[in-house]
Amino acid sequence: MTALDDLAAIAFHDADSAQRARMLSRLADTELSVALVAEPEGDRIELRIFPLDGGPVALACDGEDRLAGFFGAPVAYAAMPGRVLAGLLRQEGVGLLVNPGHPSEMLLDAGMLDWLTGVLSAAPETAEARLRLTAPSPATIEALAEPLAARLADMRGLITGAALAGVRGEDGPKAHLLLIAGAEAGHQPAIAKALAEALAFLPPQPGGVDISFSDAAPPPAALRFELSPPEPSPAERAKAPPRLR
Template structure:
């Protein structure tokens, strides 16, 4: 079972929108082995494109042995992150078949890849305002908690923790918002890594159901308000081996 398989308790095309979005988000960050027509030459790759029911598709798996098993023999391949492969195929107008015969099998047509690449350009909006932080709405917390915990776990060791809070303050989300929404506050993040962290989290939010007022991302080490949804990312303490009992005394 792979990380993508773990997100597929039901087949991708039978899953609800939320589950499919989680799988696509994980796919974007997964290194895929994509079948090639021939070995790469001078960093140039030529994808194998198949005609499946009139739809042009490339074929990729999240492990090279899965790709070889599908063909029944070794095959030329390139290892590319899902987000890079989606961009290449979008430019070519082709789709992508992922992990055929496995729990995480996905057949993504050109329209789905277009949506995926659009979601991956999501970026947090910068805004300045006086905000009043509150506990998050229970429904919003329920919608976002699992997916945010999964994404934040990828950042363990880079950030100390996070909190989802409610926020009130006119204009905090820019034009078109009502002035009340939510904020994901990140603690303990190095300043030079904050833009990349914000981008990764904005991508994750782009794959989740839209929330009233939106969800912004901020960095602060101040204590969150009572009732905030907390994500503790402190690395676990190393296990200390219990001292062994001393043996019986040696008699002479």
């Protein structure tokens, strides 16, 4: 079982929109092995494309062993994050078949990849305002608490705290605010983009959810996220995305 499989208690195409969005969000951050026509030549690759009734697709798995298992033998492949592969395929107008024969199997057509890359490229707007904060609405807590906790856990070491608060309206929260503490100024744009991206995959909330950086104590009624210290890991050399031939 893989991280994608863990989210696929219900098959992707049978899941509701919120669950599909969570799987797509995880797919974007998952390293995929995509089948190639031949071994890469430097930074150039040629994807193996399969003609299906719904249009041509590339084939990728979240592990080279799964890819080899599908073909019955080792095959040439390139490894890259799902977000990078989605961007490459969008340029070519090609869809993507992921993990065929496994719980997390999904078939994403070119239109779905176009939507996905649009979400991944969206940048949050910046603004300043004085807000009256209160407790988040129960419905928003139910919809966002678990997936936000998982995404914030990935940011341990970059932030020291996080809380979800409501923005007070006449009859309860009219919007919500995700408060982030302990982020260095140079990291804040990237953190804001990652969180805005995560929120884009979740059920929309009335009034939306904005992101704010503040080291001040959150309001007592806010929902606080517990962040444990990160485990040390060896540094990896950044890889440039491959170029299609």
